[in-house]
Amino acid sequence: MSDKVLVQSRFSRALLARIGEQFDLLDAKGRDPSEAFARDDLAHVRALVTMGNAPFGGAEMDRLPSLKAIVCYGTGYDGIDLAAAAARGIAVGNSPAANAAAVADLAVTLMLAVTRRLLPADDYVRSGGWAGAKPSPWLVAGPGNPGRKVGVYGIGEIGRKIAVRMAAFECDVAYHSRSRHDLPYRYIDSLAALADWCDVLIVAVRAGADTHHVIDAAMLERLGPQGYLINISRGSVIDEAALTAALRNETIAGAGLDVYATEPHAPDALTAFPNVVVTPHIGGHTADSHVAMQDCVIANLRAALDGRPLPYAVA
Amino acid sequence: MSDKVLVQSRFSRALLARIGEQFDLLDAKGRDPSEAFARDDLAHVRALVTMGNAPFGGAEMDRLPSLKAIVCYGTGYDGIDLAAAAARGIAVGNSPAANAAAVADLAVTLMLAVTRRLLPADDYVRSGGWAGAKPSPWLVAGPGNPGRKVGVYGIGEIGRKIAVRMAAFECDVAYHSRSRHDLPYRYIDSLAALADWCDVLIVAVRAGADTHHVIDAAMLERLGPQGYLINISRGSVIDEAALTAALRNETIAGAGLDVYATEPHAPDALTAFPNVVVTPHIGGHTADSHVAMQDCVIANLRAALDGRPLPYAVA
Numbered sequence: 284m285s286d287k288v289l290v291q292s293r294f295s296r297a298l299l300a301r302i303g304e305q306f307d308l309l310d311a312k313g314r315d316p317s318e319a320f321a322r323d324d325l326a327h328v329r330a331l332v333t334m335g336n337a338p339f340g341g342a343e344m345d346r347l348p349s350l351k352a353i354v355c356y357g358t359g360y361d362g363i364d365l366a367a368a369a370a371r372g373i374a375v376g377n378s379p380a381a382n383a384a385a386v387a388d389l390a391v392t393l394m395l396a397v398t399r400r401l402l403p404a405d406d407y408v409r410s411g412g413w414a415g416a417k418p419s420p421w422l423v424a425g426p427g428n429p430g431r432k433v434g435v436y437g438i439g440e441i442g443r444k445i446a447v448r449m450a451a452f453e454c455d456v457a458y459h460s461r462s463r464h465d466l467p468y469r470y471i472d473s474l475a476a477l478a479d480w481c482d483v484l485i486v487a488v489r490a491g492a493d494t495h496h497v498i499d500a501a502m503l504e505r506l507g508p509q510g511y512l513i514n515i516s517r518g519s520v521i522d523e524a525a526l527t528a529a530l531r532n533e534t535i536a537g538a539g540l541d542v543y544a545t546e547p548h549a550p551d552a553l554t555a556f557p558n559v560v561v562t563p564h565i566g567g568h569t570a571d572s573h574v575a576m577q578d579c580v581i582a583n584l585r586a587a588l589d590g591r592p593l594p595y596a597v598a
Numbered sequence: 599m600s601d602k603v604l605v606q607s608r609f610s611r612a613l614l615a616r617i618g619e620q621f622d623l624l625d626a627k628g629r630d631p632s633e634a635f636a637r638d639d640l641a642h643v644r645a646l647v648t649m650g651n652a653p654f655g656g657a658e659m660d661r662l663p664s665l666k667a668i669v670c671y672g673t674g675y676d677g678i679d680l681a682a683a684a685a686r687g688i689a690v691g692n693s694p695a696a697n698a699a700a701v702a703d704l705a706v707t708l709m710l711a712v713t714r715r716l717l718p719a720d721d722y723v724r725s726g727g728w729a730g731a732k733p734s735p736w737l738v739a740g741p742g743n744p745g746r747k748v749g750v751y752g753i754g755e756i757g758r759k760i761a762v763r764m765a766a767f768e769c770d771v772a773y774h775s776r777s778r779h780d781l782p783y784r785y786i787d788s789l790a791a792l793a794d795w796c797d798v799l800i801v802a803v804r805a806g807a808d809t810h811h812v813i814d815a816a817m818l819e820r821l822g823p824q825g826y827l828i829n830i831s832r833g834s835v836i837d838e839a840a841l842t843a844a845l846r847n848e849t850i851a852g853a854g855l856d857v858y859a860t861e862p863h864a865p866d867a868l869t870a871f872p873n874v875v876v877t878p879h880i881g882g883h884t885a886d887s888h889v890a891m892q893d894c895v896i897a898n899l900r901a902a903l904d905g906r907p908l909p910y911a912v913a
Contacts, residue, residue, distance in 0.1 A: 384744045384768055391767075392714050395707040404877040405717060413878040414864035427884030429699045451766030452706075453699055549729035562719040563728040569742030 285327040285349065286588050289316055292334040294356065298577050302332065306584060317346055330587045332580055335359035335377060336490075336517060341367035352587030354580050357382055357567055358441065360597050361490040361517060376593040378579035380440040382567030387444030389566045390485055390515040393539025394433075394449070397560045398425065398483065398511055421557060426482065426509070429453035434481030436474055437488030437516065438464055445485055457481065460488070478505035483513065490517030500525040503535050510535045515566045518543040527552045530559065541566050600642040600664065601903050604631055607649040609671065613892050617647065621899060632661055645902045647895060650674035650692060651805075651832060656682035667902030669895050672697060672882055673756065675912050676805040676832060691908040693894035695755040697882030702759035704881045705800055705830040708854025709748075709764070712875045713740065713798065713826055736872060741797065741824070744768035749796030751789055752803030752831065753779055760800055772796065775803070793820035798828065805832030815840040818850050825850045830881045833858040842868045856881050 288306040290299065293313040302308050309328065311319040328347045333339060335355035339362055344350060353363055355377040368375050396402065403421035407413050433449045435442045435458040446456050446468050457469035459477040464470075471477040474497060478484055484506055488494050498512065498521040506512060512535060514521055523544045529535045530553070537558035546564055548554070554561050567576065579595045586593050603621040605614065608628040617623050624643065626634040643662045648654060650670035654677055659665060668678055670692040683690050711717065718736035722728050748764045750757045750773040761771050761783050772784035774792040779785075786792040789812060793799055799821055803809050813827065813836040821827060827850060829836055838859045844850045845868070852873035861879055863869070869876050882891065894910045901908050 385742050388710065388743050388767060389714065392707075392710040392716060395703065396711055396716055399704065399707050399880075401707055401711055401875070401877065402717065402720060404880060405875055408863060408876040408878050409865055409869045411865045413862040416862070422878070422880065422883075424883050424885045424888055427700050427886040428703050429886065448763075448766045451763045452703060547728040547731070548723060550724055550726045554724045560716070560720055561723040562716065563723050563737070565714075565719060565737065568737075568739050570739045571742040571744065573739055 285329055287324070287328045287349075288330045288332060288584055288588075289320075289325070289328040289347065290332045291316060291339075292332075292337050292356070294332070295573065297573065298332075298356070298580065301577055301581055302584065305581065306330075306588065330354060330584050332356060332584070334362070336362045338362045340364040341370075344368065344371055344373060351590075352376060352583065352593060354583040354587070354593075355597075356576055356580055358386070358439075359490060359517060361519070365597070374587065374593050375597045376579070376583035376587075376595045377597050378576040379595055381575035381579050382572040383440035383444050385569040385572035386441045386515050386566035387448060387487075388569075389541055389562065390441070390445050390487065390513055390539075391448045393515070393541065393560050393562065394483055394485065394511065394513050397513070397537045397539040397558065398428075400425070400558070402560060403557050430455055431483065432457070432481045433483045433485065434458065434471070434477040435468075436460075436477060436484060436486050438466065439487065439489060441515070442485075442487035445487055449485075454483075475502065475505060478502050478510075481506070482509060483511045486512070486514040486516045486520050488516050488520060490519050494520050496520070496522040498522065498526070500528065500534075503529040506535050508533055508536060511537050511539070513539040515541045518546065518548075523553060530556050600644055602639070602643045602664075603645045603647060603899055603903075604635075604640070604643040604662065605647045606631060606654075607647075607652050607671070609647070610888065612888065613647075613671070613895065616892055616896055617899065620896065621645075621903065645669060645899050647671065647899070648677070650677055652677045655679040656685075659683065659686055659688060666905075667691060667898065667908060669898040669902070669908075670912075671891055671895055673701070673754075674805060674832060676834070680912070689902065689908050690912045691894070691898035691902075691910045692912050693891040694910055696890035696894050697887040698755035698759050700884040700887035701756045701830050701881035702763060702802075703884075704856055704877065705756070705760050705802065705828055705854075706763045708830070708856065708875050708877065709798055709800065709826065709828050712828070712852045712854040712873065713743075715740070715873070717875060718872050745770055746798065747772070747796045748798045748800065749773065749786070749792040750783075751775075751792060751799060751801050753781065754802065754804060756830070757800075757802035760802055764800075769798075790817065790820060793817050793825075796821070797824060798826045801827070801829040801831045801835050803831050803835060805834050809835050811835070811837040813837065813841070815843065815849075818844040821850050823848055823851060826852050826854070828854040830856045833861065833863075838868060842866075845871050845874065 330352045433454045438460040748769040753775040854875045
């Protein structure tokens with residue numbers, strides 16, 4: 284039987300080399316597979332490797348009649364139509380936990396940097412503001428971490444690691460998710476109540492239709508003028524226009540963002556604020572994390588082509 | 599008896615107001631007290647409030663013949679000649695632990711920011727590099743935190759809080775100090791061996807003559823081309839010329855600095871590197887930390903003027 288693996292998104296040479304060593308690789312390099320490959324090649328594709336946020340629905344599945352598995356690189360699979368996959372007997376896999384530490388670490392890095400005004404502080408030294416004793420409105424002492432109320436929205440592998448880290452900074456940590464878990468943190472039973480309670484809201488929820496724009500103008504108002512918003516989940520969770528307005532009107536104190544409604548995110552009103560720290564979707568981007576995610580992809584592909592259940596199947 | 603308190607360094611209005619409410623305040627505003635005040639005023643000064651890094655030796659003490667206590671704002675007291683104070687029966691106090699969380703938090707903020715290339719990443723988004731898909735040599739995936747070897751040099755209140763925080767990031771934490779403590783971290787019996795072992799060296803040692811320039815060219819060589827240096831202690835611990843050379847020659851991978859040989863630090867070769875994060879000595883600079891340090895100062899002053907031992911005396 285064919286061991287054709289179609290790679291839809293752009294991936295690193297390291298991952299492509301590992302797939303190419305073991306399977307018959309069709310690399311679409313981010314193009315539409317129907318344009319990149321002949322119909323006959325696509326007819327024999329048995330597994331697809333993609334970024335979980337790239338849209339992939341029933342119509343796309345029907346162009347790959349031999350498809351047995353959709354393997355997402357990373358934790359998310361919000362682009363995949365799970366019902367359409369299930370109806371066609373196509374398994375869906377991801378790389379759960381493989382990048383959790385890297386993503387949680389970036390969330391905390393953004394939280395610390397934005398609350399401590401790290402970028403204005405660095406600029407103050409480099410630009411000569413410090414040496415010239417220039418007043419710096421951004422360097423007024425703000426609240427410290429001990430006792431600070433940190434709300435974690437979503438308590439999967441990444442959210443749990445964020446909670447462990449923030450607790451080590453002597454913060455008061457609470458979380459909201461669909462259900463309460465056996466964890467040493469306060470559970471708050473709605474996102475609105477979490478936003479009311481916390482000083483820092485860290486979005487680590489699994490993205491999907493039910494979380495689309497749940498962080499809207501009203502939620503930012505609840506977070507309040509001393510509140511910070513951190514997002515390492517997906518851009519779709521936040522209404523970016525409402526966030527830009529909240530920063531402009533000082534409805535909130537600042538934001539740290541790794542993900543955006545449209546990626547790559549171009550410079551705009553949102554990236555112009557000094558009380559915002561922006562990173563280019565690098566949450567899972569460490570050497571260890573990439574190797575661990577590749578390991579999940581290879582294990583999922585091997586199982587799919589052998590006709591076994593995926594070891595890292597989505598829930 | 600007089601309750602004259604001389605304030606030598608420049609301090610916040612909040613601290614000066616608290617001192618002025620309770621004592622007879624002489625505020626030198628950073629000038630030489632002998633020029634700012636009449637000899638007769640200085641003759642009645644019974645307590646001095648100063649920054650611990652401001653030089654204060656026997657000659658200065660002899661100009662204040664009624665002096666009973668030198669009260670340092672913050673943890674450090676490296677500027678004070680302790681032997682000269684002891685010989686004159688002058689007590690020396692500080693604000694131990696009051697700013698420990700704020701300083702430890704900044705150390706970890708610098709460590710995370712520099713190892714994750716946060717500033718180049720933010721600039722990549724803001725400048726349009728991401729949107730334009732420009733190659734970014736600074737955004738190659740580096741090692742993550744789980745298993746990373748973090749060496750803490752100095753294990754006082756600040757060093758311990760750094761260790762707790764770094765352990766929460768799943769790092770492998772070790773420390774060096776003059777003696778081993780009952781702590782759940784590996785003890786390494788020399789700074790050289792710690793630098794050989796670790797990937798990230800965080801300087802949290804108490805500064806003094808014995809630590810002057812202990813981080814020199816040879817120590818940076820031991821840290822190595824994948825190694826990062828973080829300093830939130832005092833600038834005197836590091837040979838800055840050797841550090842600048844090590845960064846230029848890629849002997850080490852990067853640095854995060856809050857303190858400098860000369861402060862304020864002016865823009866120079868050291869602040870020009872993209873793999874360096876520089877902050878303007880803001881380690882203890884949070885609202886909570888300032889209040890806690892003020893509380894220590896007031897308690898020390900009250901005791902000194904009442905003729906009691908200082909509650910926060912240096913060891």
